[in-house]
Amino acid sequence: MIIVNNLSISFGKKKVLNNLHFHVQQGEIFGFLGPSGAGKTTTIKILTNQLIPTKGSIQVNASTSQIGILSDNSGVYERLTVWRNLQFFAELHNSQENVEQILKKVKLWDDKDKKVKDLSKGMHQRLLLACAIVHKPKLLFLDEPTASLDPATVEAIHDLLLELKNEGTTIFLTTHNMEEASKLCDHIAFLNKGKIVELATILELKLKYALNKVRITFNDNTTLEVAKDKKELIKALQKTNASIISIHSLEPTLADIFLQLTGRNLK
Amino acid sequence: MRFYKIKALLKLGLQDLLKNANVLIYIILPIGFAFLYSSMDTMPKDFCFALCVLLSLAMVPVALMGTVIAEEKEKNTLRTLMLNDVKASEILIAKALICLIFVVINNILIYYICGLSLTNFLTYQLIGLFTGLAIIFFGAVVGLLAKNQMSAGLLSMPFMLLLMAPLFISMLESKVLTKLSSLLPTDAMMSLFTAISATKYTFKSVGIPIIVIASWFIISYILFNIVYKKVGLDN
Numbered sequence: 001m002i003i004v005n006n007l008s009i010s011f012g013k014k015k016v017l018n019n020l021h022f023h024v025q026q027g028e029i030f031g032f033l034g035p036s037g038a039g040k041t042t043t044i045k046i047l048t049n050q051l052i053p054t055k056g057s058i059q060v061n062a063s064t065s066q067i068g069i070l071s072d073n074s075g076v077y078e079r080l081t082v083w084r085n086l087q088f089f090a091e092l093h094n095s096q097e098n099v100e101q102i103l104k105k106v107k108l109w110d111d112k113d114k115k116v117k118d119l120s121k122g123m124h125q126r127l128l129l130a131c132a133i134v135h136k137p138k139l140l141f142l143d144e145p146t147a148s149l150d151p152a153t154v155e156a157i158h159d160l161l162l163e164l165k166n167e168g169t170t171i172f173l174t175t176h177n178m179e180e181a182s183k184l185c186d187h188i189a190f191l192n193k194g195k196i197v198e199l200a201t202i203l204e205l206k207l208k209y210a211l212n213k214v215r216i217t218f219n220d221n222t223t224l225e226v227a228k229d230k231k232e233l234i235k236a237l238q239k240t241n242a243s244i245i246s247i248h249s250l251e252p253t254l255a256d257i258f259l260q261l262t263g264r265n266l267k
Numbered sequence: 268m269r270f271y272k273i274k275a276l277l278k279l280g281l282q283d284l285l286k287n288a289n290v291l292i293y294i295i296l297p298i299g300f301a302f303l304y305s306s307m308d309t310m311p312k313d314f315c316f317a318l319c320v321l322l323s324l325a326m327v328p329v330a331l332m333g334t335v336i337a338e339e340k341e342k343n344t345l346r347t348l349m350l351n352d353v354k355a356s357e358i359l360i361a362k363a364l365i366c367l368i369f370v371v372i373n374n375i376l377i378y379y380i381c382g383l384s385l386t387n388f389l390t391y392q393l394i395g396l397f398t399g400l401a402i403i404f405f406g407a408v409v410g411l412l413a414k415n416q417m418s419a420g421l422l423s424m425p426f427m428l429l430l431m432a433p434l435f436i437s438m439l440e441s442k443v444l445t446k447l448s449s450l451l452p453t454d455a456m457m458s459l460f461t462a463i464s465a466t467k468y469t470f471k472s473v474g475i476p477i478i479v480i481a482s483w484f485i486i487s488y489i490l491f492n493i494v495y496k497k498v499g500l501d502n
């Protein structure tokens with residue numbers, strides 16, 4: 001769906017994106033992760049023709065009318081109601097999609113007669129999402145769709161994104177929320193200072209950066225982290241008289257992996 | 268250019284405008300003046316009409332047009348529209364149509380409020396619309412250059428002063444200035460109103476003002492194109 005080769009962009013002397021290569025396959029959720037200032041928004045702007053790259057080629061297999069975008073500079077009409085705004089975007093695309101159905105999907109049906117300027121932040125974000133999907137886009141760009149929202153709204157948005165994916169929508173998602181990425185994404189690219197430092201599926205990442213450790217929890221409330229090695233395990237168990245409550249294989253979180261790759265925290 | 272997009276933009280734009288007190292003032296003010304002037308016994312009806320139409324033309328096609336475009340930039344809706352497969356030309360046409368609709372509505376209301384006889388109704392309306400059309404590109408230029416509503420207001424000022432200049436100049440009784448003033452589209456419009464109410468149809472009284480207004484149409488269109496090539500709509 002998206003093929004990017006050799007992509008670089010500079011603003012003045014500052015190189016913001018440095019030689020990016022990646023493919024986004026049809027129907028997947030592609031996670032673009034990185035700390036603030038890494039170049040995530042800049043990449044979306046290039047892919048949606050808002051910026052012209054300094055170097056490299058991009059190929060996006062969807063026309064403007066088949067693309068939906070949600071970013072921090074998406075705008076709606078503040079003096080008009082939720083319903084009217086969504087209806088307008090449907091009209092713009094000559095979309096037969098049911099406005100009522102979409103409002104219910106983003107859980108804004110009860111607030112449909114509220115003016116946009118009276119919405120809470122989470123409602124506002126859900127309206128922007130509704131406007132971005134009202135024409136059933138083939139390709140959806142989401143720039144930090146859940147940043148600083150309450151857990152319930154985040155959950156609702158995640159469910160909707162998975163539903164869209166099931167319906168065949170390709171989603172390009174930027175985030176610095178690791179849990180979000182592991183829950184939603186098929187492929188993940190880590191971006192740091194304008195470079196992709198790792199690109200793989202969640203499973204590949206977990207295997208590659210596996211910690212090879214287990215965590216044992218005992219009934220005296222102590223825990224022990226031990227290498228996945230028979231001898232080590234036996235040695236550890238002999239040291240204590242408490243009985244075992246659970247043994248878990250320790251999985252690296254995406255945050256751990258990112259830290260390991262860059263020495264930087266994600267936020 | 269796609270008609271359904273312009274239709275959607277037009278419908279929404281009108282609805283939004285009617286809820287926007289900041290810019291409604293540009294529409295209501297000339298009407299207010301029409302009420303005020305028409306209540307003065309010393310004010311000739313024709314002059315009352317010409318004055319208020321002139322005011323309306325300085326405000327609606329210039330300040331209103333510029334401000335509604337600038338607001339779309341300020342609130343990020345312009346970029347959102349462009350990302351939703353809407354062309355700059357479609358947005359500008361919808362905005363121009365909205366402003367021209369109010370040019371016409373205002374002129375009709377002012378005509379009635381000032382109490383003119385119905386004989387010249389249609390001619391007066393056509394002249395008002397024709398002049399509005401000639402200057403709407405100035406409003407578009409303001410919209411292209413302004414980053415927000417505030418700067419649109421400021422940028423409209425010189426255009427508004429220019430369009431209202433005939434009023435001040437007529438008070439000064441200076442021959443040179445009067446001559447210069449006759450080159451302004453609003454002055455030409457007033458001359459046309461005068462010629463028609465006096466039923467004096469000569470080349471000098473009708474032909475020249477029409478040429479003047481048509482020239483302004485071309486001038487403002489050229490200016491618009493230069494500015495558009497330089498800065499575009501979504502800058």
Ligand SMILES: Nc1ncnc2c1ncn2[C@@H]1O[C@H](COP(=O)(O)OP(=O)(O)OP(=O)(O)O)[C@@H](O)[C@H]1O
Nearest residue numbers: 011014016034035036037038039040041042043176
């Ligand atoms: N138009 C521009 N001119 C100059 N510098 C820019 C421009 N746009 C972005 N940058 C710079 O490019 C870098 C990357 O910005 P970008 O917005 O892509 O980061 P991001 O990964 O989206 O960050 P965040 O998570 O905070 O949204 C930043 O250092 C920013 O200052």
Ligand SMILES: [Mg+2]
Nearest residue numbers: 040041042143
């Ligand atoms: Mg960003």
